[in-house]
Amino acid sequence: MTKQALQKVARVGAVQQPPAGSTQHQVAVAGASGRMGHMLIEAIRAADDCRLAGALDIASSPAIGNDAAAFLGHASGVPVTADLATGLQHAQVLIDFTRPEGTLAHVRACRERGVKMVIGTTGFSEEQKAEIADAARDIAIVMAPNMSVGVNVTMKLVELAARALATGYDIEIIEAHHRHKVDAPSGTALKMGEVIAQALGRDLKDCAVYARQGVTGERDPSTIGFSAIRGGDIVGDHTVLFAGTGERIEITHRSASRATYSQGGLRAVRFLAQQSNGLFDMFDVLGLRS
Secondary structure (H helix, E strand, O other): OOHHHHHHHHHHOOOOOOOOOOOOEEEEEEOOOOHHHHHHHHHHHHOOOEEEEEEEOOOOOOOOOOEOOHHHOOOOOOEEEOOHHHHHOOOOEEEEOOOHHHHHHHHHHHHHHOOEEEEOOOOOOHHHHHHHHHHOOOOEEEEOOOOOHHHHHHHHHHHHHHHHOOOOOEEEEEEEEOOOOOOOOOHHHHHHHHHHHHHOOOOHHHHEEOOOOOOOOOOOOOOEEEEEEEOOOOOEEEEEEEEOOOOEEEEEEEEOOOHHHHHHHHHHHHHHOOOOOEEEOHHHHHOOOO
């Protein structure tokens, strides 16, 4: 950390050490100066059983060296840093809602240090997912494209509907997000597709349709269609449509705030306290696996 950065930290408070005998979850946040990072820090600060233990961001962030809770008008004593060793020094768990490349660097650092992870990042390739799964042999990881409790309950409802509506219904997944989202379809939409395909005994790779244009011919009833909308400041809307003859069933979840993701992330942190290693998702966290 530069001398200038250290001076910034001195102005907002000295770095605090975990209290002796503390039973609080010591949580670090990646992407600490972003929108989701701020939501997570605010949620951690409000939780009686969690404490902010580290704050990571890219080296070019103007927040580097500042107190991680300065945006709330408070001093946490935790500086925002780009140095992984510093940011993870006191952490038991790292929550990461960033980008695939950054998350993978964090996975490697956490694996080396024995720090557990909650990963809400989306857009991973199959090879990147395999690397995360391999790391889970040594550390416990909860990875889910959407940490919202409501979204994951919605996925369970979608799974039940898919089994009951396995024949005679065409399935379409429609999602909408803000203009800044860089991947499509959303990770949540893809997860919904995977849940449906598994319930129907199919492989999503073989039955997904991501685009339609021109003369496409009649719809193949075995396919699962995806549509992505990008615009404005939409936090996240997801609808699964089961269209039959004479009726249609729509199961929809709409997010009005990222606070739902941060609260789900903290539930994942609490779940990980009981795990030494392994790869889990929000169905495990919420007891929806059966």
